[in-house]
Amino acid sequence: MLLIQAVLISLLCYLGALSTPWAFGIIGGWYTLSRPLVSGFLIGLILGDVSQGIVIGIAVQAVYIAMVTPGGQMPADLNYVAYPAIALAILSNASTGVAVTLATTIGVIGTIAFNLFQVSNSYWNHRAAKAIEAGDEKSFHFNTIWGPQFFNFLFRFVPSFLVIYFGAGFAKTMLNDMPKYLLDVMTFLGGALPALGIVMLLTVVIKKNYMWVFFLFGFVGVVFMKLNMIALAMVAAMIAVIYYFAISNDGNDTKSQTSTQGVNEDEEEF
Structure with a gap:
């Protein structure tokens, strides 16, 4: 055998x-x-x-x-x-x-x-x-x-x-x-x-130091909160979506502020 x-x-x-x-x-x-x-x-x-x-x-x-x-x-x-x-x-x-x-x-x-x-x-x-x-x-x-x-x-x-x-x-x-x-x-x-x-x-x-928080949250979720992998994956997905929209909105706000400043500078020159 x-x-x-x-x-x-x-x-x-x-x-x-x-x-x-x-x-x-x-x-x-x-x-x-x-x-x-x-x-x-x-x-x-x-x-x-x-x-x-x-x-x-x-x-x-x-x-x-x-x-x-x-x-x-x-x-x-x-x-x-x-x-x-x-x-x-x-x-x-x-x-x-x-x-x-x-x-x-x-x-x-x-x-x-x-x-x-x-x-x-x-x-x-x-x-x-x-x-x-x-x-x-x-x-x-x-x-x-x-x-x-x-x-x-x-x-x-x-x-x-x-x-x-x-x-x-x-x-x-x-x-x-x-x-x-x-x-x-x-x-x-x-x-x-x-x-x-x-x-x-x-x-x-991990590209930025603060992203270690996400890993630590997963560790706490499994070890102390006793979440199974399915529950942890669902929670991680929700956090990922919130994080994505937060980053996207921050980028849009920065672009809008830059464009507004540019318009104001053009008006002042005119």
């Missing part, structure tokens, strides 16, 4: 990679399948523990919610985080905090595989250039699509399968034998990393 599960999860890992075009390009692959929240649900479905998959997926998603990949360069391989890391965490019965720490570690290691894949593509680029010079359309097609995807499959499917199939038992034994203070440290770090991800997102989204 674990063999089939490892194959399915590793196949999803390949389909969600940044360089895989088969899942509707990067829209269906990288920007959908490789989101930890989506992968957590899919892995939980395959492993028979959907609730735990979603819980871990949400926690991991929060860490990388503000991550960008300029020019294809990334500080951590989100695809490795989304599949082998979350699957390993579920199979080893790791707590959410430990799972997040485990995922971030594997994500950093995954960048090595991603960089190796990018370097290996130079081999296919040279072959494609020679195919163009020779006018060989079939060779060009192979060296620009099938050859690179073969390497991509090796760098995605194979490591993911090996980690899930052979590493689950090892990880579970390691966590069980690990001293309690190390588990506490991993849990603490895993709990802090999602908060760090949210802060990074807010520094990008």
Whole structure:
């Protein structure tokens, strides 16, 4: 059973990679399948523990919610985080905090595989250039699509399968034998990393300092007022509408005052 599960999860890992075009390009692959929240649900479905998959997926998603990949360069391989890391965490019965720490570690290691894949593509680029010079359309097609995807499959499917199939038992034994203070440290770090991800997102989204009040209001609404997400979203929508009209009216008032001053100055000159 674990063999089939490892194959399915590793196949999803390949389909969600940044360089895989088969899942509707990067829209269906990288920007959908490789989101930890989506992968957590899919892995939980395959492993028979959907609730735990979603819980871990949400926690991991929060860490990388503000991550960008300029020019294809990334500080951590989100695809490795989304599949082998979350699957390993579920199979080893790791707590959410430990799972997040485990995922971030594997994500950093995954960048090595991603960089190796990018370097290996130079081999296919040279072959494609020679195919163009020779006018060989079939060779060009192979060296620009099938050859690179073969390497991509090796760098995605194979490591993911090996980690899930052979590493689950090892990880579970390691966590069980690990001293309690190390588990506490991993849990603490895993709990802090999602908060760090949210802060990074807010520094990008918030343009003016007073907008932090809106975030604090949402925090108070959930923690102290016990609002559920639907109620909080409705309240946030009302505040957003009021804020929008307040800003718009302020802008219109400023424009009207400017135009009135201009008319008065013209009358005085006349």
